[in-house]
Amino acid sequence: xxxxxxxxxVKVHYTGKLENGQIFDSxxxxxxxxxxxxKGQLIPGFENGVLGMKVSEKKTIKIPHTEAYGEVKKELxxxxxxxxxxEELKLEIGxxxxxxxxxxxxxxxxxxxxxxxxxxxxxxxxxxxxxxxxDLEVIAIQ
Numbered sequence: 001x002x003x004x005x006x007x008x009x010v011k012v013h014y015t016g017k018l019e020n021g022q023i024f025d026s027x028x029x030x031x032x033x034x035x036x037x038x039k040g041q042l043i044p045g046f047e048n049g050v051l052g053m054k055v056s057e058k059k060t061i062k063i064p065h066t067e068a069y070g071e072v073k074k075e076l077x078x079x080x081x082x083x084x085x086x087e088e089l090k091l092e093i094g095x096x097x098x099x100x101x102x103x104x105x106x107x108x109x110x111x112x113x114x115x116x117x118x119x120x121x122x123x124x125x126x127x128x129x130x131x132x133x134x135d136l137e138v139i140a141i142q
Contacts, residue, residue, distance in 0.1 A: 002141055003053065003054050003141075004037065004050050004054075004141055005051065005052075006038045008037055008142065009035070009037075009141075009142040010034070010035065010036075010050060010138060010139075010140065010142070011032040011034045011139040011140040012027075012032055012050060012136055012137060012139060013027050013028055013032045013033070013139060014033060014134050014135065015134065015135040016133070016134050017133045018130055018132065018133070019130075019131055024127065032140075037051065043063065043068045043069065045063030045068055046061075046063065046134060048067070049136060050136060050138065053138045054138060055138050055140060056138065056139075057138050058135070060133060060135050061134050062131060062132070063131065063133075064131050065128070065129050065130055065131050068127060068130070068131070068132050069124075069128040070129075071128065071129055072124050072128045072129040073124055073128070076122060076123040077121070077122050077123075078121055079119070079120050080118060080119050080121055081118055082117055082118060083117075085119070091114050091119060092111065092114075093111055093112065093113070094110060095111045096108055096109070096110055097109045097111065099123075107123055109121040109122065110124075
């Protein structure tokens with residue numbers, strides 16, 4: 001029986017969890033995730049965790065934040081004047097906002113602090129700084 005190696009295209013079912021057990025994503029109710037190892041399509045720790053697995057094999061891997069979404073970067077926090085936001089917006093800490101740049105690209109921001117005249121938004125990936133757990137099952141190797 002073959003094992004997953006670099007450049008293989010694989011299909012896996014996964015459930016991603018934080019260390020406290022909170023599930024943040026899963027393919028169980030969807031199609032399995034298909035990707036080719038070595039193309040950088042996924043976080044490095046996920047690809048490394050699948051290496052060597054066989055079809056129908058299940059395992060749980062722990063991915064340190066350094067092999068996932070990296071450290072929380074302080075330079076990705078920004079203070080924004082409240083008067084630049086829609087008046088009807090009811091701000092809450094943890095609320096997601098979307099910022100559009102002049103080239104039309106969008107970036108997700110999280111409200112991390114609310115002050116009198118400004119808010120502080122965080123542009124880090126929501127899973128930055130967090131170690132992750134994944135339950136994996138290899139469905140197919142091509």
